[in-house]
Amino acid sequence: MHRVKVRVVEDALDANNTIARANRDDFDRHDIRVVNLMSAPGAGKTTLLERVLRDLGDVRAGVLEGDVQGSYDADRLASLHVPVTQLNTDPGFGGECHLDANMVRSALPEIPLHDLDLLVIENVGNLVCPAEFRVGEDARVMVSSVTEGEDKPLKYPLMFRTCELVVINKIDLLPHLDFDMERFLHALDAVHPGVARMHVSARTGEGVEAFRDWLLQVRVPA
Amino acid sequence: MHRVKVRVVEDALDANNTIARANRDDFDRHDIRVVNLMSAPGAGKTTLLERVLRDLGDVRAGVLEGDVQGSYDADRLASLHVPVTQLNTDPGFGGECHLDANMVRSALPEIPLHDLDLLVIENVGNLVCPAEFRVGEDARVMVSSVTEGEDKPLKYPLMFRTCELVVINKIDLLPHLDFDMERFLHALDAVHPGVARMHVSARTGEGVEAFRDWLLQVRVPA
Numbered sequence: 001m002h003r004v005k006v007r008v009v010e011d012a013l014d015a016n017n018t019i020a021r022a023n024r025d026d027f028d029r030h031d032i033r034v035v036n037l038m039s040a041p042g043a044g045k046t047t048l049l050e051r052v053l054r055d056l057g058d059v060r061a062g063v064l065e066g067d068v069q070g071s072y073d074a075d076r077l078a079s080l081h082v083p084v085t086q087l088n089t090d091p092g093f094g095g096e097c098h099l100d101a102n103m104v105r106s107a108l109p110e111i112p113l114h115d116l117d118l119l120v121i122e123n124v125g126n127l128v129c130p131a132e133f134r135v136g137e138d139a140r141v142m143v144s145s146v147t148e149g150e151d152k153p154l155k156y157p158l159m160f161r162t163c164e165l166v167v168i169n170k171i172d173l174l175p176h177l178d179f180d181m182e183r184f185l186h187a188l189d190a191v192h193p194g195v196a197r198m199h200v201s202a203r204t205g206e207g208v209e210a211f212r213d214w215l216l217q218v219r220v221p222a
Numbered sequence: 223m224h225r226v227k228v229r230v231v232e233d234a235l236d237a238n239n240t241i242a243r244a245n246r247d248d249f250d251r252h253d254i255r256v257v258n259l260m261s262a263p264g265a266g267k268t269t270l271l272e273r274v275l276r277d278l279g280d281v282r283a284g285v286l287e288g289d290v291q292g293s294y295d296a297d298r299l300a301s302l303h304v305p306v307t308q309l310n311t312d313p314g315f316g317g318e319c320h321l322d323a324n325m326v327r328s329a330l331p332e333i334p335l336h337d338l339d340l341l342v343i344e345n346v347g348n349l350v351c352p353a354e355f356r357v358g359e360d361a362r363v364m365v366s367s368v369t370e371g372e373d374k375p376l377k378y379p380l381m382f383r384t385c386e387l388v389v390i391n392k393i394d395l396l397p398h399l400d401f402d403m404e405r406f407l408h409a410l411d412a413v414h415p416g417v418a419r420m421h422v423s424a425r426t427g428e429g430v431e432a433f434r435d436w437l438l439q440v441r442v443p444a
Contacts, residue, residue: 041262041349041378042370068350068380072373095380097319097350125377126348127263128290128319147369147392148264151294155347156263158290158317170369176398178425203400 016133019101023108023136030113033218034121036135038159039143040152041125044169046073047202048143049120052212053080059216061118064107068095068124085110089124098129101136118215127156131163139164139218146170146177150184157191165196167211172201238355241323245330245358252335255440256343258357260381261365262374263347266391268295269424270365271342274434275302281438283340286329290317290346307332311346320351323358340437349378353385361386361440368392368399372406379413387418389433394423 027034039045053061062083065074069090077084087107089096096103104121111119121137123130140163144152147170153160160166166188174181188195198214200207249256261267275283284305287296291312299306309329311318318325326343333341343359345352362385366374369392375382382388388410396403410417420436422429 040264040347041374042367067377070376072376095350097348124350125262126319126350128317128346128348145264145369147367147395152263154292154294155289173369173395173398176395 013132016101019105020134020136023101023105026108026113027119027136027138030116032113032116032119033139034119034135034137035215035218036121036123036130036137036140037143038123038127038130038140038163039125040127040145040148043125043143043145043148044202045122045125045143046076048167048169048200048208048211049077049122050080051202051205051208052215053077053082053120055212056118056216059117060115061120062111062116064104064111064119064121066099066103066122066124068097073122083112083115097124097126098133099123099135100133104135118218120215127152127159131156131159131161141165141167143167143169144184146174146179146181146184150180150187153184153187153191160188160195161192163192163195165198165214166192168197168199169202171199171206172204235354238323241327242356242358245323245327248330248335249341249358249360252338254335254338254341255361256341256357256359257437257440258343258345258352258359258362259365260345260349260352260362260385261347262349262367262370265347265365265367265370266424267344267347267365268298270389270391270422270430270433271299271344272302273424273427273430274437275299275304275342277434278340278438281339282337283342284333284338286326286333286341286343288321288325288344288346290319295344305334305337319346319348320355321345321357322355326357340440342437349374349381353378353381353383363387363389365389365391366406368396368401368403368406372402372409375406375409375413382410382417383414385414385417387420387436388414390419390421391424393421393428394426 064085066087069088071086074084074086142163286307288309291310293308296306296308364385420432
């Protein structure tokens, strides 16, 4: 019985990877770079996008907004005049806690792929399951707020291990927290040695320019 | 095919509820009150427990600590000299993002039920799936940090709807945030009208006494 169960799980991941490759082929056909943006709830993904999407020069960006339900983040981004597509996961089992490749695939017909150079997929706020599902992205960014504490890389290692960039957000609050940055960076390097990291305040704008430059560099592969 | 899938999900929830009732019977047999403590990652569940478990008078409390992996929170609570049982979810599919009734049941032999009046189950940090699985608890508490923003009840309604108490934590940071408490409470009342709520700073201790009194009242049913 146990072996059957494991096999089912592997099949599910295989199916996800197969569909992620199909997504990847479609993105390549349209010469689009795709970033999967992940974090815990309330870490500041949408505020970061509000800041950075204002100022991408001639790069045409769009957003695929993943939420359990509602369109609160998509509404916030609407004022930026970039194409935003809402993807709700609530037809699933009480609301899926992550996006998978098939959910993203189901949204592709609604995304103006011909008119984009960069697509940011804002995943559901969760530090566990989103890390398990590739969706066809070029790069994964996770936003970790300093208000969440220094231990998060150790407690959610897969999330921190499978991303290309860690945005350490809400640094404007550091004077008011007991957060020990050295301890956080030590934990981060324990699970993902040397991963790129940036210190940002999406609220004040500090460090956002570096994130913008990083996004633009994803767009044009070396 | 679609109908078969829905049926499997219902069966899984049925099985969970069956096992949750078995847990409940065991807790009742030992006259233990059980609280399921839930939140997003880093909202302050463990810090709140560190504060409140110091000062429960003659009530004998224990903790079941749910984490994807590691024992960081259990280690923090060890100094309080209450029984702490670690339950890791990582044998599951890349690490389960929640506790279910069967996971809790598997831990019962490790918990000194004869010596407890109150068991706090600290769930995995996640605002989606933990809300879907009853584990045999008397009451559900969710901790919502003001650093996460005012929109969380609207974005994760099931979590806010299925709890008996919302602890609004980190209020010491309010002077440094753009958080609009009225907007948060309006969102909370939209998804769970009139649910009990407390304003707390686990860091400074403000409001912790009220939470302690609430926990003690759960212990002795009316």
